[in-house]
Amino acid sequence: MGSTQTYRNLEVGFHRPFLMYAPVLSEHYMAVTTPSLCVALAATVPEVVGRWHGMPATAEAIPPPEDTAESAERLVLAIIHASLGADREGDPHAEQLRAAAEHGAARRAEGAPEELVLTEYDQLRTALWVQISALSASPETALAAISQIDRTLAAAVRGALLGYHRTEFETMGRWPDRLELLIAESRPSH
Numbered sequence: 001m002g003s004t005q006t007y008r009n010l011e012v013g014f015h016r017p018f019l020m021y022a023p024v025l026s027e028h029y030m031a032v033t034t035p036s037l038c039v040a041l042a043a044t045v046p047e048v049v050g051r052w053h054g055m056p057a058t059a060e061a062i063p064p065p066e067d068t069a070e071s072a073e074r075l076v077l078a079i080i081h082a083s084l085g086a087d088r089e090g091d092p093h094a095e096q097l098r099a100a101a102e103h104g105a106a107r108r109a110e111g112a113p114e115e116l117v118l119t120e121y122d123q124l125r126t127a128l129w130v131q132i133s134a135l136s137a138s139p140e141t142a143l144a145a146i147s148q149i150d151r152t153l154a155a156a157v158r159g160a161l162l163g164y165h166r167t168e169f170e171t172m173g174r175w176p177d178r179l180e181l182l183i184a185e186s187r188p189s190h
Helices: 003-013 015-032 035-043 045-053 056-061 066-084 092-109 114-135 139-164 166-171 177-185
Strands: none
Touching: 035 045, 035 066, 035 114, 035 139, 045 066, 045 114, 066 092, 066 114, 066 139, 092 114, 092 139, 092 166, 092 177, 114 139, 139 166, 139 177
């Protein structure tokens, strides 16, 4: 199946079919993603967060309080930089995992069930995909970008769940060591 057909399938129902092709597409299209897409996507973070927070399961379950918009924007920007911003200074991978852990801890403090955190990251991926599709010059660029975002989101979900259970880790005296271990073991090798 060629990339155009795969892209068409992803357009209709990209969640599950994409995961089947992610390892192959990621390696094949890695060089297609441009720094300009990272810059353009970063400039639209408030729009991505608005779309993300407006999705039904998030909006109906336990809506994020108004003051979390800034932390949500920080999380989304960290995910974008860790995925697409290779030339960025600092440690984008560690930054996005710390932001995800903060998000998970905040959602628990707000009384959100653990399952909602998983749903939120799936919805964040959808919001990012919509924006990437609108900004990308080609299907190949969009596929390369979402493939890299998927890798980052897989680690971010682990970080969010770790943060969700932060109090238990603190009680055992294993925080922040457990977060630092996650940062080390989930670091991309490319």
